[in-house]
Amino acid sequence: MRDTVTTSAPESVLDAISELLVEKFEVPSEEVRGTALMSDLLIDSLMIVEMAIAVHETLGIKVEEKELRGATLAGFAASVEARLTDR
Template sequence: MSAVYKHLTTLLTEKFKVPAQQIRPDATFADLGVDSLAIAELSLLLSERNGVEISDEDLKGSTTLAEAAHTIASRTIEPL
């Protein structure tokens, strides 16, 4: 998997306490129990760390973690 995907899954496990065994590329945020408030916080963290705008709507529009990682990567200028 990509560095962006690994960074996303690390944030989900460390900051949002999602069990690592539940994380897989085809999982959705809903599958992982990540609600809209957590998605908003996640988008802020990603934006701050990458220096680009990643909105919660960008992440909500992604249906899987793999798609969310792709969305993040498309807005990221430098590697994570």
């Protein structure tokens, strides 16, 4: 589904976010890879807001829209994972 990802984020967080991208946002699975920019996958502001809400609902972590705009999928997953383990 995606390139080999070298990140500290465990597959479960990366998989959860990838699944949201494919199933909720209808991003083609071949585009969902660790090096992809979230802003390229979520093509408009509404999608970015909806993803922030979806991550909160799915993983219980609040994320800022600006985090999504500037991160790769792997980097975003690592950031979310770091907050999950800090609880």
